[in-house]
Amino acid sequence: MPFDRWKPVNQYSLAWRLFQRHHTHFNRIFWSDQAARRRVYTFTRGKVKSIPAKDIFPLDEHPRALLENLGEWSQNYNAFDRWARIAAVAALTGYLETFISQLAYAALESCPALLVGGSREIDGVIHLKNNTFPELERAVSPLVRGEWSSRCSAYATLFGSCGFTAHISTLEEMRNLRNDASHSFGRPIASMRMAEKYLVERIDKISDARIQGFLGAVESVAKSIEKDITHRFVGAYESMRIYHNWPRKNDFSGYSLKSVAMDFGGYYQEVTSYGIPKYVGVSLIQHYQKL
Known part of the structure; x- marks a missing residue:
């Protein structure tokens, strides 16, 4: 999609x-x-109510x-x-x-x-x-x-x-x-x-x-x-906010957009536990950059 x-x-x-x-x-x-x-x-079950509770539920570290x-x-x-x-x-x-x-x-x-x-x-x-x-x-x-x-x-x-x-x-x-x-x-x-x-x-x-x-x-x-x-x-705003807050988004001078999207996908997985397809990551970054 x-x-x-x-x-x-x-x-x-x-x-x-x-x-x-x-x-x-x-x-x-x-x-x-x-x-x-x-x-x-x-x-x-079958126990008399008057017996000490600690006889059934011993708490050795807290005897009182x-x-x-x-x-x-x-x-x-x-x-x-x-x-x-x-x-x-x-x-x-x-x-x-x-x-x-x-x-x-x-x-x-x-x-x-x-x-x-x-x-x-x-x-x-x-x-x-x-x-x-x-x-x-x-x-x-x-x-x-x-x-x-x-x-x-x-x-x-x-x-x-x-x-x-x-x-x-x-x-x-x-x-x-x-x-x-x-x-x-x-x-x-x-x-x-x-x-x-x-x-x-x-x-x-x-x-x-x-x-x-x-x-x-x-x-x-x-x-x-x-x-x-x-x-x-x-x-997709929440995902673009994640990209915006990604510490590495400005550290990819000379890298292809696909490489950036791949690395972003790893970060996205880390903070959300959900994957993001590389082509979606590319389009998301493009949308962010053009505004």
Whole structure:
């Protein structure tokens, strides 16, 4: 497939590729822990709750860490699992926001006319080469801060419409849980502001089904954004930004363009783990140089 400025070099944006890695990593570690948790409880079957927990789970290097009995250990382990699930929601929300921010920056750098209601009137590679980007933080910040209804409105203002409105209630639920996790160790913030009892409150458990629902919503939102703006506004810009930041791009005096493209391909593979055909690299470099 020949090089096309408005098509990603590797079919999808690099921001989406990174999102997928985060999403896969989350699934692997979260469900691995749940599998291990179920296995751990098999060691307690038929045991009396009053026996010392350290008799079943010895921690020689920390002899005081498990002074409770088996029943108390179970309560504490369940409490940790509830907290870990809250932390998991915070992680989900975090890498979704990372994806949105990365792709939005790429789109606005690639098509700076978006800031004034335009589209592809200016190829942002010109600003990349001359380091003359307009200020973008003010445009991107509303996409990843505040309530999701306002984020959706900000997204529609920039890109024409918002395709993830159906998930706003779920995203808002996750945002509130993340705030609870970061401010009150997983407990509702409202219950902690003027606590009448200075006691540790129980954390509600987030079920497997709820976690799966959050996972599905996060993936659907990211997929919607990827489909919406990558081919319209980002294209191959991320790859040209990699070329722009390549430390060796000015060290090839006297080399053929094919040789430069081959070396760039190695660097591209190193920083993205994806290959770039030599002929695509040649066209990409030519596009960069002519602007």
